[in-house]
Amino acid sequence: xxxxxxxxxxxxxxxxxxxxxxxxxxxxxxxxxxxxxxxxxxxxxxxxxxxxxxxxxxxxxxxxxxxxxxxxxxxxxxxxxxxxxxxxxxxxxxxxxxxxxxxxxxxxxxxxxxxxxxxxxxxxxxxxxxxxxxxxxxxxxxxxxxxxxxxxxxxxxxxxxxxxxxxxxxxxxxxxxxxxxxxxxxxxxxxxxxxxxxxxxxxxxxxxxxxxxxxxxxxxxxxxxxxxxxxxxxxxxxxxxxx
Amino acid sequence: xxxxxxxxxxxxxxxxxxxxxxxxxxxxxxxxxxxxxxxxxxxxxxxxxxxxxxxxxxxxxxxxxxxxxxxxxxxxxxxxxxxxxxxxxxxxxxxxxxxxxxxxxxxxxxxxxxxxxxxxxxxxxxxxxxxxxxxxxxxxxxxxxxxxxxxxxxxxxxxxxxxxxxxxxxxxxxxxxxxxxxxxxxxxxxxxxxxxxxxxxxxxxxxxxxxxxxxxxxxxxxxxxxxxxxxxxxxxxxxxxxx
DNA sequence: CGCTTTATTGACCCGAATCAAGTAGAGTGG
DNA sequence: CCACTCTACTTGATTCGGGTCAATAAAGCG
Numbered sequence: 001x002x003x004x005x006x007x008x009x010x011x012x013x014x015x016x017x018x019x020x021x022x023x024x025x026x027x028x029x030x031x032x033x034x035x036x037x038x039x040x041x042x043x044x045x046x047x048x049x050x051x052x053x054x055x056x057x058x059x060x061x062x063x064x065x066x067x068x069x070x071x072x073x074x075x076x077x078x079x080x081x082x083x084x085x086x087x088x089x090x091x092x093x094x095x096x097x098x099x100x101x102x103x104x105x106x107x108x109x110x111x112x113x114x115x116x117x118x119x120x121x122x123x124x125x126x127x128x129x130x131x132x133x134x135x136x137x138x139x140x141x142x143x144x145x146x147x148x149x150x151x152x153x154x155x156x157x158x159x160x161x162x163x164x165x166x167x168x169x170x171x172x173x174x175x176x177x178x179x180x181x182x183x184x185x186x187x188x189x190x191x192x193x194x195x196x197x198x199x200x201x202x203x204x205x206x207x208x209x210x211x212x213x214x215x216x217x218x219x220x221x222x223x224x225x226x227x228x229x230x231x232x233x234x235x236x237x238x239x240x241x242x243x
Numbered sequence: 244x245x246x247x248x249x250x251x252x253x254x255x256x257x258x259x260x261x262x263x264x265x266x267x268x269x270x271x272x273x274x275x276x277x278x279x280x281x282x283x284x285x286x287x288x289x290x291x292x293x294x295x296x297x298x299x300x301x302x303x304x305x306x307x308x309x310x311x312x313x314x315x316x317x318x319x320x321x322x323x324x325x326x327x328x329x330x331x332x333x334x335x336x337x338x339x340x341x342x343x344x345x346x347x348x349x350x351x352x353x354x355x356x357x358x359x360x361x362x363x364x365x366x367x368x369x370x371x372x373x374x375x376x377x378x379x380x381x382x383x384x385x386x387x388x389x390x391x392x393x394x395x396x397x398x399x400x401x402x403x404x405x406x407x408x409x410x411x412x413x414x415x416x417x418x419x420x421x422x423x424x425x426x427x428x429x430x431x432x433x434x435x436x437x438x439x440x441x442x443x444x445x446x447x448x449x450x451x452x453x454x455x456x457x458x459x460x461x462x463x464x465x466x467x468x469x470x471x472x473x474x475x476x477x478x479x480x481x482x483x484x485x486x
Numbered sequence: 487c488g489c490t491t492t493a494t495t496g497a498c499c500c501g502a503a504t505c506a507a508g509t510a511g512a513g514t515g516g
Numbered sequence: 517c518c519a520c521t522c523t524a525c526t527t528g529a530t531t532c533g534g535g536t537c538a539a540t541a542a543a544g545c546g
Contacts, residue, residue: 047477065387068473073391077385087376090369090486095380095478122362126333129372134328135336136375139382140318144308146389148316151502157408182524191390198526228507230311234290236339243333326506394534425492436535443534 009167017210031107035038037100060102064097081169082094137235156229182213251324251412273351280343287341302347317432324412380478400474423458
């Protein structure tokens with residue numbers, strides 16, 4: 001029996017810098033402890049003080065914030081290869097929930113182990129640091145889209161981002177990928193009402209640039225969608241270079 | 244003549260963990276190289292590949308993103324003690340400008356020097372990593388406010404955040420601080436039009452919770468403002484503990 | 487003291503929220 | 517196998533928050 005598919009975190013990091021065999025081995029050891037979460041369940045809750053960090057191996061997870069009046073906002077969507085809460089290694093308490101939007105398989109990585117690895121392999125430490133700064137860059141892109149883009153452009157931007165990110169970890173092909181999320185989830189990512197998301201999605205489909213049937217997104221006109229969403233991939237740091 | 248006021252970065256870090264004398268010395272050495280920027284000038288531009296990172300010593304700096312149609316969005320406001328672009332140590336190219344909103348004095352810290360320090364003093368390295376994860380946490384708080392809060396609450400949240408952050412680095416007293424920014428800048432941080440910012444500001448003043456005269460913000464009713472802005476300071480990681 | 491930038495106000499309009507109702511699927515169980 | 521239920525999706529009507537446009541007042545500032 002073959003060893004499990006390549007660790008998606010290795011794919012994520014390898015896209016940005018060379019990852020040595022020793023570093024890969026360290027990551028494999030770090031991510032041995034798997035766990036499953038059913039769609040809709042919370043992996044971590046606001047206020048928790050986790051002793052380990054969660055790496056998504058399969059499925060989609062979201063960072064969810066709840067307001068006093070019950071409103072929800074999703075500040076990030078995480079895919080396989082994403083370290084959802086690596087920052088909890090350094091942070092005090094979780095300032096948000098992490099929720100499984102679909103059934104998820106994750107790896108739990110104990111904080112002391114991570115710390116040990118980063119001290120033994122400083123370059124790998126920097127790569128992990130890098131992954132949290134890419135998170136921050138994605139946050140900024142979302143801020144810009146929330147603050148200054150039309151819903152239509154925002155949605156286009158979101159679909160572009162998801163394509164690139166999923167492609168890197170081998171979950172997209174031919175400008176097409178699975179995105180099994182509800183319009184409710186999407187509304188909470190775009191900061192819109194569900195009704196308006198539905199209408200915006202219809203407008204987007206009407207452009208012919210994208211089809212989104214069931215869980216499958218297919219980008220028919222990549223350049224058009226990129227332009228509509230003013231999507232520049234620079235913030236995802238896709239260049240392979242020494243870090 | 245006395246040595247310059249304590250490095251605000253040391254204040255920032257000391258609030259979150261003990262910083263040893265050796266670490267402070269290393270930071271002082273790192274931040275010797277000062278430079279001034281006039282209000283309105285760009286310290287770094289989108290697309291740049293900086294060889295050093297900027298620490299704000301005095302003044303206010305913003306991360307500014309420009310869209311195709313000329314719209315501007317500010318994704319973060321930085322104050323003394325903030326490492327504006329520490330992430331450029333790891334990232335490829337700047338995905339945004341860094342602009343001086345007021346006259347600024349900064350320290351330029353060369354990337355090789357930072358790298359060397361973090362390898363020699365891993366704990367200090369983690370503290371710097373921590374500062375970038377706090378940036379990310381602030382980004383998330385802004386995302387939530389942009390997506391799901393009313394302009395009035397958003398503004399209240401913003402003023403609460405600024406008070407806490409400025410207080411930590413000794414730039415606030417008695418719930419009062421200097422915030423010499425224009426309503427134009429504020430509009431680009433809140434994702435609103437200038438006109439609406441002006442009106443919202445009047446509404447906020449009308450609550451009596453805040454006065455903002457000239458450059459001076461005075462919070463008259465901290466608890467009221469906190470509640471209005473649903474401000475929870477957890478995301479700023481104000482607990483001093485081992486990191 | 488002009489000149490430019492910022493702050494303020496009013497009129498008008500449009501985009502997005504809200505409210506309400508109905509449709510379509512996917513399970514579930516009798 | 518079909519009624520029942522739950523959730524997600526869709527559509528229409530209405531309301532309202534916030535944008536846009538335009539004009540004026542008030543600061544800064546060279």
